[in-house]
Amino acid sequence: MASIRWSEAMSVGVARLDRDHQILIGLINRIDEAGEDETTRNRVLPEVLAILIAYTVFHFEREEKVMRACGYPNLGTHHEEHRALTREVQELQRRYRRGDPDLGRNEILTFLVGWLNHHILLQDMDYRPHVEGSKVADAAAESHGEFDLGTLLKFRAPEEGEPA
Numbered sequence: 001m002a003s004i005r006w007s008e009a010m011s012v013g014v015a016r017l018d019r020d021h022q023i024l025i026g027l028i029n030r031i032d033e034a035g036e037d038e039t040t041r042n043r044v045l046p047e048v049l050a051i052l053i054a055y056t057v058f059h060f061e062r063e064e065k066v067m068r069a070c071g072y073p074n075l076g077t078h079h080e081e082h083r084a085l086t087r088e089v090q091e092l093q094r095r096y097r098r099g100d101p102d103l104g105r106n107e108i109l110t111f112l113v114g115w116l117n118h119h120i121l122l123q124d125m126d127y128r129p130h131v132e133g134s135k136v137a138d139a140a141a142e143s144h145g146e147f148d149l150g151t152l153l154k155f156r157a158p159e160e161g162e163p164a
């Protein structure tokens with residue numbers, strides 16, 4: 001059972017951005033689908049968190065490109081919100097790496113579901129009227145290209161004791 005399911009009500013009116021949101025949802029659901037055993041704790045969680053953070057940064061850059069292209073008036077505020085959201089999820093990753101005993105799989109999942117819902121349903125809905133159905137928005141979103149492993153490696157610092 002998926003923790004979050006994408007629905008039309010979550011559409012921001014730009015297919016490429018909706019696709020990004022679906023990918024982020026898919027990553028969060030991977031944590032839900034994994035068991036509560038040692039493998040999840042030691043392999044699935046760190047892997048998903050690293051990819052989620054890298055993809056989030058990539059996605060926020062795409063969104064800001066679209067907002068800029070469409071002359072969205074609240075770009076400055078939205079950019080600050082993106083920075084705050086990135087810091088929140090990076091802090092979660094740091095706590096996890098430090099072995100915070102209060103941070104099990106379920107706590108991480110609850111945090112991420114709330115975090116993404118807040119981003120899509122509250123913050124992104126604000127730009128929707130400015131970008132919906134716009135060819136300029138589509139072109140700007142496409143111009144950001146595809147996420148690749150190189151992007152991931154750039155953002156993922158090696159963990160302690162791990163060969164660089």
Ligand SMILES: [Fe+2]
Nearest residue numbers: 063119120124
């Ligand atoms: Fe978004």
